[in-house]
Amino acid sequence: MSIYLHFRAVAESEIRDDHTWLAAFMSDAWEDHADEYAAGxxxxINKGWDSVNDLYAAAATHDIDADEPWILPIYGGRPVAHSADADPSDPPLMLLDPPGVSQAAHFLATVSFDELWNVVGARFSALGWNRQDLLDHHRNLQGFYGRAASAGHAVAKAVWA
Structure with a gap:
């Protein structure tokens, strides 16, 4: 079974703080994933987003920032609560505001993947992760957050099973 963490950049002015609306928006975005991915x-991330977060958590050992920007790319943002009339099968949703997106982009642009891998690589390899897979996730997130921050966008996140 596949389970994905889906990220979608969106102008903050276009977002409604309503779980039902945001779930429908993210569902439409998921259906158009290939085109939206091509558009940047x-x-x-399929299944492994927790490991990507663990990779970024290694930044804490380097005292990069007291505000823990390593949390932002994967788990950063605030949960969007289900409304009373929401479909219980709707996915968990989060929103990361534009300042958080900028912080995430800065973190991803400045953190050294090689240094992070040096801290966690042996443990990750033992769990079946290879360096290239995590590097690919890192580069994808780097580009995505960089573009979203440059546009002043927020990032919506949904988990799809």
Missing amino acids: ITCS
């Missing part, structure tokens, strides 16, 4: 406004 979406990104997704």
Whole structure:
């Protein structure tokens, strides 16, 4: 079974703070994933996003920033609560505001993947991850967040099973 963490850049003015609306928006974006990926406004990680977060958590050992910007790319943002009339099968959703997107982009642009890998690589290899897969996720997130920050966008996140 596949389970994805889906990221979608969107102008903050276009977002409604409503779970039902945002779930429909993200569902439409998921259906158009290939086109939106080609346009650079979406990104997704299949199953392994927790490991990507663990990779970024290695930045804490380097005292990069007291505000822990390493949390922002994967788990950053605020949850969007289900409304009383929401479909219980709707996915968990989060929104990362434009300042958070900028912080995430800065973190991803400045953190050294090689240094992070040096900290966690042996453990990750033992779990079946290879360096190239994580590097590909990192580069995808780097580009995605960089474009979203340059546009002043927020990032919506959904988990799809």
